[in-house]
Amino acid sequence: xxxxxxxxxxxxxxxxxxxxxxxxxxxxxxxxxxxxxxxxxxxxxxxxxxxxxxxxxxxxxxxxxxxxxxxxxxxxxxxxxxxxxxxxxxxxxxxxxxxxxxxxxxxxxxxxxxxxxxxxxxxxxxxxxxxxxxxxxxxxxxxxxxxxxxxxxxxxxxxxxxxxxxxxxxx
Numbered sequence: 001x002x003x004x005x006x007x008x009x010x011x012x013x014x015x016x017x018x019x020x021x022x023x024x025x026x027x028x029x030x031x032x033x034x035x036x037x038x039x040x041x042x043x044x045x046x047x048x049x050x051x052x053x054x055x056x057x058x059x060x061x062x063x064x065x066x067x068x069x070x071x072x073x074x075x076x077x078x079x080x081x082x083x084x085x086x087x088x089x090x091x092x093x094x095x096x097x098x099x100x101x102x103x104x105x106x107x108x109x110x111x112x113x114x115x116x117x118x119x120x121x122x123x124x125x126x127x128x129x130x131x132x133x134x135x136x137x138x139x140x141x142x143x144x145x146x147x148x149x150x151x152x153x154x155x156x157x158x159x160x161x162x163x164x165x166x167x168x169x170x171x
Contacts, residue, residue: 003059003068007038007075008052011086015047016040016170017079019091024058026066032059037095041165042102042137042158046081083170098133099162099171105134106159109141113152121152
């Protein structure tokens with residue numbers, strides 16, 4: 001992996017979701033913007049105070065030799081695990097609105113696995129339209145599965161996390 005920008009939680013509260021933007025300029029003056037929507041309701045857990053996590057790749061993906069000359073970044077929106085927010089609510093509105101759709105897709109994935117087996121589950125993982133909320137869930141599941149944790153085990157864990165946040169009234 002090349003150079004990347006990370007977000008650090010400098011608040012005293014645990015972060016459940018965040019929207020950040022990064023703008024990297026290379027030594028030739030080419031600008032590479034990145035928008036990062038990080039919703040941990042279905043992922044590895046909320047971001048604790050002082051924790052740092054990946055936000056965006058920086059630089060020119062087509063010219064690895066070009067050096068990054070300048071980086072500007074901003075956090076636009078944060079939702080804390082207690083449901084309170086900071087920043088521009090409009091910046092986080094779309095991400096938060098996708099949660100029920102992502103939860104429904106995770107439920108469907110797990111039900112399909114138990115009712116129809118691994119092949120039907122795998123087919124459902126390949127079904128979502130690119131850039132849809134379901135596609136984002138499927139991409140994360142496929143990208144993070146490994147020898148130790150299968151895709152279905154990740155889906156079950158993410159479903160359980162989402163159901164827990166939903167029961168707490170966060171969405």
